[in-house]
Amino acid sequence: MKLAFFSSLVFLLSTPDFSTAAEESKSLKPCTIRSPTTDRFFNLNPIRREPPEEGKKAKEGEEGSWHAKGHDYGANFTINFCGPVVEELTHVVDLSKDYWKNVSAFYERDGEQYAIGLENSEPVFRGRKLVLNYTGGSLCPSKSSLHSHEAPSEDERRKTTVISLLCESDPLAKTSISFVAAVDDCVYFFEGRSPFACGGVEAETQALSPGGVFGVIVLIAVLVYLIGGCVYQRTVMHQRGWRQLPNYAMWAGIGRFVMDMFIILTSSCARFLPSRRGYSRVSLGHENGRRGRRNDDENRLIDNLDEEWDD
Template identity: 70%
Template sequence: MISLLPSVLLLLLSQYATAASDKPLKSCTVVSPTSDRFFDLNPLQRLPPPGDKKKKKEGDEGSWHAKGYDYGANFTVNFCGPVVEELDAVQDLDKPLWRNVSAFYEKGGKQWAIGLENSVPIFRGRKLILNYTGGSLCPSSSKSKRSPIALPHDVREIITDPDKDHDDDKKKPKKPSKDKEDKNSRRKTTVISLLCDSDPLAKTSISFVAAVDDCSYFFEGRSPFACGGVHQETQALGPGGVFGVIALIAVLVYFVGGYVYQRTVMHQRGWRQLPNYAMWAGIWRFFSDMFVILTSSCARFMPSRRGYSRVSLGQENGRRGRRNEDENRLIDNLDEEWDD
């Protein structure tokens, strides 16, 4: 029974640790499937200044910037959140979606979104990737138009039969709907590959790598936050918790083992079944005596009728003193009479 108690407690602790490790991760965090390292990209996210959101003040860094070099435009990117800058002319996006743009560039006086907000980084093998999708329309999709379908020569002839005309209308190809065109169109996307920079003095940086047919944009970021670490939330107990569990197990083993020994071997009953009963009884008597001493000393400061009793005792003592004097005088008188 005693040997099973620690194993049961350890089993409960392991179940608790498993339940804690199954908790969903917070946004912008990921655990590597190969190394089990924990990556938290939240410190990389630039936030708008407090107060008036999306309003950049003097001295504020804003979002992350990357030079486009030969592309002809510079890029503005934020990690796991929308850009800090205020957008006012984003192409091919509804106005409610402008607040969710996480990467864009300006070219020809227009703003082109290259990805909407995404707070779920992923791993491609050993590569840490952050992917933004749903930006502005790609040039191939926005400029392309469907050419009219050429009808056969016999269909173009004038037909006077209404029944035949009705049948031919069913054979005419229908114009595709706008929803189908939107599904077939492509939108700009962004892929950010994050690399570890373990230099203690290193700062986070992002650079533009390439753009594929003005539709897919690739960036490379370097940061100490991309090096990963130990996931603190997976640790069910800290050092203090582990010490407390060990102490709890030791106390339980002491009391349960002592109880079994006193009852089975020493044949004790009642409170004497406790291990080291004499020691615990002595401690209890010590505290009870201290309580009595403290309460009795505090009782002196409580109001009482002792003043009246002292006055009465003084009067009685005075009377007794007078009686003793009278008796002494009487005895002296009697002695003088006997002498005569």
């Protein structure tokens, strides 16, 4: 009776949520979901463990994937949410090596690694229960003697993991995961508790940065000022031409000030430009010399005439 109950529960939890859930998941980012009953938004990405960047150490308390004690099962479990485990797998029983990098849950026993589900980043709702389901692990014991190394196929019964995520409302509480039961050494039930399983309001994606938003606001204000001012000047003040601009006198004064400053600056800078003043000075010196000699000749001529007149 107990086995039949668990088998029915496995069927309900592992069955796809038909077209409605599939259509909703297409419009959402991986590892996120919106509740169909409460419309609350759930984002499980913060509890997904990632390997540390090259040359950097993992944050304290976030070394490796999540771990759950197996208690009477005889093995402990390593699990990640919405992604493969951080640990590097060396030998996974009954699973092609190409799939080792996609294992999201596994346990070790007698030196062998057994995958209990491959990566899945699409949580689903079973009624009001938030569930994350991993399938396609190692072969179940009934076919373990085959030791197949081919890719998983639909006619093979492989190990599956079902994680029921519960809301941890305590703001100081941390995410945790615990082992619940295993059916036929084939289906494994876990219970996860996390503040991120409580849901909330979906944050709207902001296309513009704060600086961009401020720039748009300033641009709209300038357009309203110009268009509104022009309409007022034309209809109420009966202005035409450039005088239709709002505060025309002020802008005209600013324009004249800028032109005056430009003229002053250019005239000041012109003094430092190379010119022909040196050549002009030399020419003037020659002219002054000629003029001086001419005056001397005239004075000498006058003196000579005076002497002849005296004689």
